[in-house]
Amino acid sequence: MNAPIQLYNTITREKSPLRTPVPGRVTLYVGGPTLHDHAHLGNVRPAVVFDVLARLLRLHYPDVLHVGRLADVDDRIHAAALAAGESVEAFTARYRDAWREDLDALGVLAPDVEPRASEQVAGVVEQAARLLERGHAYIEAGHVLFHVPSYPGHGRLCGRPVEDMIALARGEPAPRRRHPLDFVLWKPAEHGFPAWPSPWGAGRPGWHAQSTAVLERELGREIDIHGGGQDLIHPHHENEIAQLACANGMPPSRTWLHNAFLTVNWQKMSKPLRNVVTLRALRERASGEAIRLALLSVHYRQPLNWNLQRLSSARRTLTRGYHVLAAARDTRVDTAVEPDEAVLAALRNDLNVPAALARLNGLLAAVDGAATESARIRAKSRLLASARPLGLLQRSPESALRELGAEAVPRERVRRAPADEFDLEPAAALEADSEARADDSAGGRRRTRFATQGARC
Known part of the structure; x- marks a missing residue:
């Protein structure tokens, strides 16, 4: 690190190392x-x-x-x-x-x-x-x-x-x-x-x-x-x-x-438009973690348009993630395992949370696909350590799934699901600067259902 x-x-209008x-x-x-x-x-x-x-x-x-x-x-x-x-x-x-x-x-x-x-x-x-x-x-x-x-x-x-x-x-x-x-x-x-x-x-x-x-x-x-x-x-x-x-x-x-x-449905929040969304009211129909993920789905320097589709997508994403963790509930966690370096590198790059979320998808798939118990321990420990800086996937799966309005599923059903069923959306992200965007373009991008934007200023 x-x-x-x-x-x-x-104030300088440029990205620079924190000193x-x-x-x-x-x-x-x-x-x-x-x-x-x-x-x-x-x-x-x-x-x-x-x-x-x-x-x-x-x-x-x-x-x-x-x-x-x-x-x-x-x-x-x-x-x-x-x-x-x-x-x-x-x-x-x-x-x-x-x-x-x-x-x-x-x-x-x-x-x-x-x-x-x-x-x-x-x-x-x-x-x-x-x-x-x-x-x-x-x-x-x-x-x-x-x-x-x-x-x-x-x-x-x-x-x-x-x-x-x-x-x-x-x-x-x-x-x-x-x-x-x-x-x-x-x-x-x-x-x-x-x-x-x-x-x-x-x-x-x-x-x-x-x-x-x-x-x-x-x-x-x-x-x-x-x-x-x-x-x-x-x-x-x-x-x-x-x-x-x-x-x-x-x-x-x-x-x-x-x-x-x-914005809310592309409009500025205002009382005359009756579109002010309070967190207190929103929490009556959505989990706090789903709201958090939806708020993090766009780079912080990009405008974020809030709508129910964004919130629903975040809920589906977390449900898939917690289903995988529920299936691995008996696998112990090694607290000595460090966060994934690619996740940290994305966050060090001007808090590029969308890129960090894309990497979490791979870590989640590694938990689901682990062939041995030792591999599953490493994969689960790495996933949880990497999601912690984002404030995600840290609750007990059973409690989180109840709040998300979902049920735990048997491990066999998790393993039979399509690979992209566990995308921790957004699955792809534009980088926070032009050099990274150019690299991303050269390497290609995966299709994503939960639109993300890199930072521009």
């Missing part, structure tokens, strides 16, 4: 949801994607610190809690627990540290005071605002001209901004909303400042990897960079990773 992990860095200043140590930050409703699939895709990354990092680094954040300070939260007749604390605790329950069902491991924004308010105040002192922020009508023109590097992450960023700006309301892109670090208290003390009067932190306070406190001045959804590049992550670069004299992250958008 000495080969470097290659990741596509949004960390401290040998054997890597830090990862991925923000979590705003706790005002149940999570939808757009929230969940990055959680699953970066869970695979965290699992991969732990195979290659002895010291991994994975930090998340839960947003429990937000105008939408306060309004919804008021409408529900609940305290903000009780309201957000309910959705925090629901978020964790949903992710547990999908096999998403909890971050090592996952503070709530309300726990970091002192850090927001200290950081805003530092930015004021250094001339990067100003006070207007009780608001503390960051002055974007004071940071010349603003816009580097999204690669957009200032005019486009202004057109796309959706900042929090504030009076008398000096520049259209200026954003709120601290806002004054309003009746009925939670408030904290500050040198500028009682108030609450702005959205972007909540994230940077967590980053500074939990990870220090610079982190190795910052992940999130593509929708957060501008303005959220762009503004995080500006704040921390001006507060500390250096950008906060070496590598920025972003997953692409998710």
Whole structure:
């Protein structure tokens, strides 16, 4: 496992080896949801994607610190809690627990540290005071605002001209901004909303400042990897960079990773279209592992179109996989067996999960076709070790098949099934860069029923 992990860095627009200043140590930050409703699939895709990354990092680094954040300070939260007749604390605790329950069902491991924004308010105040002192922020009508023109590097992450960023700006309301892109670090208290003390009067932190306070406190001045959804590049992550670069004299992250958008039947999820798919509702008719596989079926930098066919295909795939494992239930597992190198190589290649899934198909066939018990032990152990970084095929077959709505089948029936009955779809994948795509084209591709896409940017 000495080969470097290659990741596509949004800020450099190229794939490069992951380098960390401290040998054997890597830090990862991925923000979590705003706790005002149940999570939808757009929230969940990055959680699953970066869970695979965290699992991969732990195979290659002895010291991994994975930090998340839960947003429990937000105008939408306060309004919804008021409408529900609940305290903000009780309201957000309910959705925090629901978020964790949903992710547990999908096999998403909890971050090592996952503070709530309300726990970091002192850090927001200290950081805003530092930015004021250094001339990067100003006070207007009780608001503390960051002055974007004071940071010349603003816009580097999204690669957009200032005019486009202004057109796309959706900042929090504030009076008398000096520049259209200026954003709120601290806002004054309003009746009925939670408030904290500050040198500028009682108030609450702005959205972007909540994230940077967590980053500074939990990870220090610079982190190795910052992940999130593509929708957060501008303005959220762009503004995080500006704040921390001006507060500390250096950008906060070496590598920025972003997953692409998710649509439902080729349409953006929205309440007017009534096509918002919450994980809570989806779990009533599908297993968490099938949802996970469906979310991983497309390279993370490609848009993912969600539909019932994709979910059904994932369910069939897992059913076939667990049927093979059920037939090998009496075969012991050798925990000393390492993951398959081809699976790890695919994941090291910018998290090329579709290619890793294609390789799992061969490992699954090896379990089914093993002629001796010793060969079956090696094959089963290799399969389970290789599927673990993907968070797949780790449950007892009987339990998984029940949740998938399937029954275990006798080994003789498994052995009589056609070879492609056990494809762990997607069976073929485009590579995540042009060189790999060219190699794949030269070698030919197998037909696949579960369409996959390589990454393009």
